[in-house]
Amino acid sequence: xxxxxxxxxxxxxxxxxxxxxxxxxxxxxxxxxxxxxxxxxxxxxxxxxxxxxxxxxxxxxxxxxxxxxxxxxxxxxxxxxxxxxxxxxxxxxxxxxxxxxxxxxxxxxxxxxxxxxxxxxxxxxxxxxxxxxxxxxxxxxxxxxxxxxxxxxxxxxxxxxxxxxxxxxxx
Amino acid sequence: xxxxxxxxxxxxxxxxxxxxxxxxxxxxxxxxxxxxxxxxxxxxxxxxxxxxxxxxxxxxxxxxxxxxxxxxxxxxxxxxxxxxxxxxxxxxxxxxxxxxxxxxxxxxxxxxx
Numbered sequence: 001x002x003x004x005x006x007x008x009x010x011x012x013x014x015x016x017x018x019x020x021x022x023x024x025x026x027x028x029x030x031x032x033x034x035x036x037x038x039x040x041x042x043x044x045x046x047x048x049x050x051x052x053x054x055x056x057x058x059x060x061x062x063x064x065x066x067x068x069x070x071x072x073x074x075x076x077x078x079x080x081x082x083x084x085x086x087x088x089x090x091x092x093x094x095x096x097x098x099x100x101x102x103x104x105x106x107x108x109x110x111x112x113x114x115x116x117x118x119x120x121x122x123x124x125x126x127x128x129x130x131x132x133x134x135x136x137x138x139x140x141x142x143x144x145x146x147x148x149x150x151x152x153x154x155x156x157x158x159x160x161x162x163x164x165x166x167x168x169x170x171x
Numbered sequence: 172x173x174x175x176x177x178x179x180x181x182x183x184x185x186x187x188x189x190x191x192x193x194x195x196x197x198x199x200x201x202x203x204x205x206x207x208x209x210x211x212x213x214x215x216x217x218x219x220x221x222x223x224x225x226x227x228x229x230x231x232x233x234x235x236x237x238x239x240x241x242x243x244x245x246x247x248x249x250x251x252x253x254x255x256x257x258x259x260x261x262x263x264x265x266x267x268x269x270x271x272x273x274x275x276x277x278x279x280x281x282x283x284x
Contacts (some may be wrong), residue, residue, distance in 0.1 A: 084223060084230060085268075088280045096280075100268055106269045107228055115264070119251060122269050123243040130243075130276075 004015035010066040014119035017063075020046050024155070037087055039143035044095065044132035047155050050162060051098035055079070057166045058105050076101075083108055093134040102165055111167050123164070124154045187252070194218070194233065194253035213217040219282060223267065229269040246271030280282035 008015055023046040031039035055075060056067060076092050079085045079101035088094050099121055105111045113121065129149045158165075184190060197216050216235035223230060231250060238246050247269050255263040272280060 082224070084221060086280045086282065103267055104223070104230075107223070107226070112267070118267070119247055119269070120244070123247040126243040126246075126270055126272075126276075 010068045012065060012067055012161065013053055013056055013061055013063040015055070016049050016067075020049035020053060023049065024159075031111055031148065032117065035141075036143045037136060037139065040132065040143055040148055040151055041133075043151055043155050044128075044134070044136075046094050046140040047128060047132070047151075047158060048093060050155075050158055051095065051102060054102055054165045055098055055105065058102065058109065079104065088129065090129070090133055094129065095132055096129035099128065106165075106167065114164070117161060117164055120157070124157060128154050136165075181248070182244070183248050184241050186241075187245065187249055190237070190241075190245075190249040191253045191256060193237070193247065195257045198253070198257045227265055228267045229265045231266050231270070232268075232277070232280075232282050233271045234274060234282060235271065236274055238271045238276075239273050241271070243271075 022066050023042050026087055027039045027042035027046060030036075030042065052072075052075075056071075059075060059078070061067065061071075072092065076087075076097075079097065083104035085097060085100045085104055087097050090097070095113060103113060103118055103121055112118065131147055131154075196215055197218060201218075204280070214236060216233050216237070219232040219234065221230040221232075222228070233246075233250055249264055250269045250271055251266065254266060255267075270280075272282060277283075
């Protein structure tokens, strides 16, 4: 049985939750070995999966409900068309897009983020966007220590505020 | 004994006050309606305000070359402060998305005047 056959047929929030923490560990392993670009690349995926997981939770998906390409596309369409979130050249990998989608969806469902978190997610979305792109995998390592520090700070903040983003902690 | 109370110290750009004033000035010079304020002067900020569907909430994008070299959190703080100063706290609370972008960043986000 090939690896492709062993991969889940579709994603779920549960799979997202496992995968995001796996990507975080992978990233930290590379960072400890001085492989900064690789570490940042995987840290970006930790952020992306975390944001998508939060968005699907806010959409009301059950943790075992299938998330296939069509569900991802539909979710992105809701964010772009119904909530008016701008999609940048990064497309559906855009960290900024999913971060702003969470802000807009929380507001849309009548449960807006606390103002401090809203403001912070706004600017962090922008900073994440300027420190990560899926196409960095094609590049030699041109990262600087401060690049890692900023993306790591954003990832850490996101993880620490995950419950607040999905509305499971009191404001 | 001298006695003075001070508000909590905020982490803002060293030129925060000037940034806020410039934005407020822009509000005053151009009467803000609903869609967009466009600046004739290329160096002036372009403030794009979009109302979200079925709600009074706002998305605000400020396109401004001046943002270059200014941290993202400082940009957002300047925008919120400028709105609050010019329109009041209640109006500023309607803002859901507030991004300060350079012209290059605006292009990437598809923000056009």
